[in-house]
Amino acid sequence: MSETSPLISIRGITKSFGNFIAVDNIDLDINEGELFVLLGGSGCGKTTLLRMLAGFEKPTSGTISIEGSDMTGVEPYARPVNMMFQSYALFPHMSVERNVGYGLKREGVARAERKKRVDEMLEMVELEQFSKRKPHQLSGGQRQRVALARCLIKRPKVLLLDEPLGALDKRLREQTQFELMKLQDRLGTTFVVVTHDQEEAMTLATRIAVMDQGKFVQVGTPAEIYEMPQSRFVADFIGSINMIDGVVKSISGNTLTIHAESDDANYTVESNDQIEIGDQVSLAIRPEKIHVDAYDADNNSNPSEQKSDNTDKTDNRFIGTISEMAYLGGTSTLRVTTRGGRVFQVTSTNRKRHLTGKHDLDWDDQVEISFSPSNAIVLKS
Ligand SMILES: Nc1ncnc2c1ncn2[C@@H]1O[C@H](COP(=O)(O)OP(=O)(O)O)[C@@H](O)[C@H]1O
Ligand SMILES: [Mg+2]
Incomplete structure (x- = not known):
């Protein structure tokens, strides 16, 4: 793969549920190291697009390739991708360290190596001192970091995050936005983040795709989207005007x-x-x-x-x-x-x-x- 070719290439992706078109013929390239944000109101197709990237949803038509390989028919676990769910989906009966190490255990990574990587990951998200706790003994922000660590430990090329800050209150959300950006910058992992919150998108993104009814209405840097909206919809959606x-x-x-x-x-x-x-x-x-x-x-x-x-x-x-x-x-x-x-x-x-x-x-x-x-x-x- 040449340096300039995109990490993710989406061509003509469509997903229909019966007669309803949830994602409508989308083309998109995402480059390595980007923090790409899918922004749009509820029901516009953000999660569906993310699930197709992860392999949980099969496109009705179109193709997705990652690192130059066509992902059609490739199972979720075999993709260089991991997804953090909106609900975090932590195992309630497992400690933080077991939650974080779960994926490696399933892959059969040896105990010593596993321990090393779990410790490394917990340090990265600043949860070393909470390793023995269960999820219910943590705050919302800490649970979110456990979920992040659990996804990142498998060293995916791409991390997909569905409303990663949705469960946090406003103050914590702002603080967590910066932590997320710091972490992404340190790891260099490509993030694709879904949000309905325009301020969050502006803060986090290297680029934003604004979605409406299954389509991209504009793709650009936060400044381009804010200063040069191409339609009334985008102008109205981002900030006051x-x-x-x-x-x-x-x-x-x-x-x-x-x-x-x-x-x-x-x-x-x-x-x-x-x-x-x-x-x-x-x-x-x-x-x-x-x-x-x-x-x-x-x-x-x-x-x-x-x-x-x-x-x-x-x-x-x-x-x-x-x-x-x-x-x-x-x-x-x-x-x-x-x-x-x-x-x-x-x-x-x-x-x-x-x-x-x-x-x-x-x-x-x-x-x-x-x-x-x-x-x-x-x-x-
Ligand atoms: N499995 C499904 N079956 C039928 N309709 C679905 C299914 N999944 C999503 N949809 C519909 O597709 C649209 C887009 O959903 P979704 O991608 O979850 O939106 P968003 O994440 O932007 O809120 C919604 O109208 C939703 O009801
Ligand atoms: Mg959603």
Whole structure:
């Protein structure tokens, strides 16, 4: 196998259950050492795809090859793959060390070698002092590490993890995300992780595949998925975003003017996509890419700023009122209602300390919001 050929090659994989298509004609390459995340809502086919990689589910059509070998007809145990189940599936009556060593025992690895590898693995997941405990004597996070150790001890080329952090509470989950990344980095094992949690996907992944109804809707690095979503679905699914529906009114170079009927306003956005005048599009802009400043109507004599609507303006600058505000510590989330009646979600960074509870900006304040055409995205579907 050459250095550039992918570790996992999926071609035209489909899985039907009766008339229902759970995984729909997916192509994907995963490279060695990646932490690849399958992200999507419940029922979109993530687990089914993972089970086909593991060999627990037989594809209806298509092929999977790992390290250049076709996996069709290869039993799960014979694949260079191990799967960590959502439930962890630990043996309740066995101690931690017996749980971890179970796979090696079944393979007939000699006792001394087994002991050495179990100790090594327990050290890796920082569970040395818990080796004699039973699963019920452990915390959720520790049980998860036992499950990980049990999978990794067989030194698979690929570890498949189905919602590995799903059973943990939020705080522990964040901490465990970093442990998982550290472990993956240290071992160099390729991980394929399933999650429905977009923040988790963004944190963990080298690349993400966003799934919907059995299909991949976009595959890319976390930054690509966040900054350049290719569809409304992805833009909506990952993080918060303001979506403005409108019609392309004019095009000049790569700058488009979009007219939105609902607030009778024009918006300007840069795009290199193939778009024509008259196209129905959505402009998408992230809350943190919108500037917000206090607006003092009395001290603002610039007539163009005084206009009650912004129909003729093309620099995405609007006057509005703070209709909602949530203080989140490092940032505040604002809802600003423009004079045209559109509500923008805006994130502002709290740079100064305000122990009095009084903020620079507050409910019912008049503000001016603006965003750069290069920070907005145009979506056609
Ligand atoms: N063995 C099965 N028989 C029938 N339908 C199934 C079976 N396994 C999964 N499905 C269906 O396929 C779809 C995808 O399931 P799954 O891959 O578990 O989704 P996810 O893991 O993304 O939540 C769901 O609608 C589920 O009900
Ligand atoms: Mg699932």
